Amino acid sequence: MPLVSLRQVLDEAAKGGYGVGAFNVNNMEQIQAIMEAARETKSPVIIQASRGARSYSQDRFLYHLMLAATELYPEIPTVLHLDHGNSPETCQSAIDMGFTSVMMDGSLLPDGKTPSSFEYNVEATRKVVEAAHAKGVTVEGEIGCLGGIEDGHGSGGSGLEHLTDPDQAVEFVKATGLDALAIAIGTSHGAYKFSSKPTGETLKMERLIEIHKRLPGVHLVMHGSSSVPQDLQDIINKYGGKLKPTWGVPVEEIQLGIKNGVRKINVDTDSRLAITGAIRKVFFEKPEEFDPRSYLKPAREAMKKVVALRMTQFGQAGHASDYQPLSLKTMADTYAAQPVAV
Numbered sequence: 001m002p003l004v005s006l007r008q009v010l011d012e013a014a015k016g017g018y019g020v021g022a023f024n025v026n027n028m029e030q031i032q033a034i035m036e037a038a039r040e041t042k043s044p045v046i047i048q049a050s051r052g053a054r055s056y057s058q059d060r061f062l063y064h065l066m067l068a069a070t071e072l073y074p075e076i077p078t079v080l081h082l083d084h085g086n087s088p089e090t091c092q093s094a095i096d097m098g099f100t101s102v103m104m105d106g107s108l109l110p111d112g113k114t115p116s117s118f119e120y121n122v123e124a125t126r127k128v129v130e131a132a133h134a135k136g137v138t139v140e141g142e143i144g145c146l147g148g149i150e151d152g153h154g155s156g157g158s159g160l161e162h163l164t165d166p167d168q169a170v171e172f173v174k175a176t177g178l179d180a181l182a183i184a185i186g187t188s189h190g191a192y193k194f195s196s197k198p199t200g201e202t203l204k205m206e207r208l209i210e211i212h213k214r215l216p217g218v219h220l221v222m223h224g225s226s227s228v229p230q231d232l233q234d235i236i237n238k239y240g241g242k243l244k245p246t247w248g249v250p251v252e253e254i255q256l257g258i259k260n261g262v263r264k265i266n267v268d269t270d271s272r273l274a275i276t277g278a279i280r281k282v283f284f285e286k287p288e289e290f291d292p293r294s295y296l297k298p299a300r301e302a303m304k305k306v307v308a309l310r311m312t313q314f315g316q317a318g319h320a321s322d323y324q325p326l327s328l329k330t331m332a333d334t335y336a337a338q339p340v341a342v
C-alpha cells in the first residue's frame with residue numbers, strides 16, 4: 001500500500017483508544033528495524049525524519065527507502081512525517097517530495113531556537129495547513145516550547161519555561177485548522193531529560209488532561225518521550241561508554257497521556273541508545289571484526305526490540321489491519337468539504 005496520511009492513522013487510534021509511536025530515522029537499518037517491529041506486532045507505524053536526518057541522508061535516499069518499506073511491508077499502514085519543520089518552505093519541500101505528514105513548528109522562529117510570538121506561529125502554521133490539506137497531507141503544529149535541543153532544533157532549557165497555555169491551545173487550533181497538536185508539558189529532547197525519576201508532578205500531566213478536556217477532538221502529540229531505559233544505558237557504559245546518569249519519560253506517564261488524548265508519541269533517544277549499545281558490545285567483545293554487518297545487524301535487532309516493546313506499550317500492536325488506507329486525494333477532498341473554521 002502507498003504511504004498513508006498521519007490524520008487517518010491518528011483518527012483510527014482515537015477510535016481504538018491507543019497511541020502510535022513516531023520513530024525517527026536517518027538510515028536504512030533504522031527503517032528496517034521499525035518495519036520489522038511493526039510486522040512482528042502488527043502495528044501501524046509513523047516514521048519521521050527531522051531536518052537533520054534529511055540533510056544527513058540527502059533526503060531522496062530516505063524517501064526511496066520508505067517506498068521500499070511500503071513495497072516490502074504492504075500490510076502495514078505507514079506514515080512518513082517531517083519532524084520539526086522550521087518554516088513553511090521546509091514543510092513545502094517535504095510535501096513536494098511525498099511526505100504524507102509535516103510538522104510546522106512555529107513555536108520557534110526559523111532559526112529553530114528562538115521562541116516566537118503567538119501571531120507568528122498562527123500565521124506560519126495556517127499557511128502550511130492550507131498547502132498541505134490541499135494535497136491531503138496532515139499537519140502537526142506546536143504551541144508552547146519543548147526543552148532540550150535535537151539536531152540543532154529546540155529552545156534549550158528544562159522544558160518548563162514555556163508550557164502550553166490551554167486557552168492559547170484552543171485559540172491556536174481554531175485559527176489554524178491543524179490535525180495534531182504538540183504540547184509542552186515539561187518534556188525535552190535528547191537523552192538528558194531529568195536528573196531524577198520524573199513523576200506526574202514533574203511532567204505536568206494535569207495540564208495535558210486540561211488541554212484534552214478543552215480540545216477533545218484534537219490529537220495530542222508528546223515530544224521527547226523516550227523512556228531512556230536503564231538497561232540500555234548500562235550496556236553502553238559497560239562496554240566503554242560514558243553516559244551520565246539520566247531519566248526519561250516513564251512509560252506509565254505516556255500511558256496516562258494516551259488515556260487523555262495523546263495519539264502520537266515521539267521516540268528517538270531509545271533507538272539511538274539501543275543501536276549504540278549493540279555496536280559498542282561487538283567492538284568490545286570482538287575487536288578483530290571489521291565487517292560493518294557484524295555490528296549493524298545486532299544494532300538493527302536491538303532497535304527492533306525496543307521499538308516493538310514501545311508499540312505494545314502504546315497499544316498500537318494488533319491494529320495494522322483494522323482499516324483500509326485512504327488515498328491522499330480522498331483526504332484532500334475531505335478537507336475541502338470542511339473548510340477551516342476561524
Ligand SMILES: [Zn+2]
Pocket residue numbers: 084146189223224266
Ligand atoms: Zn520534538
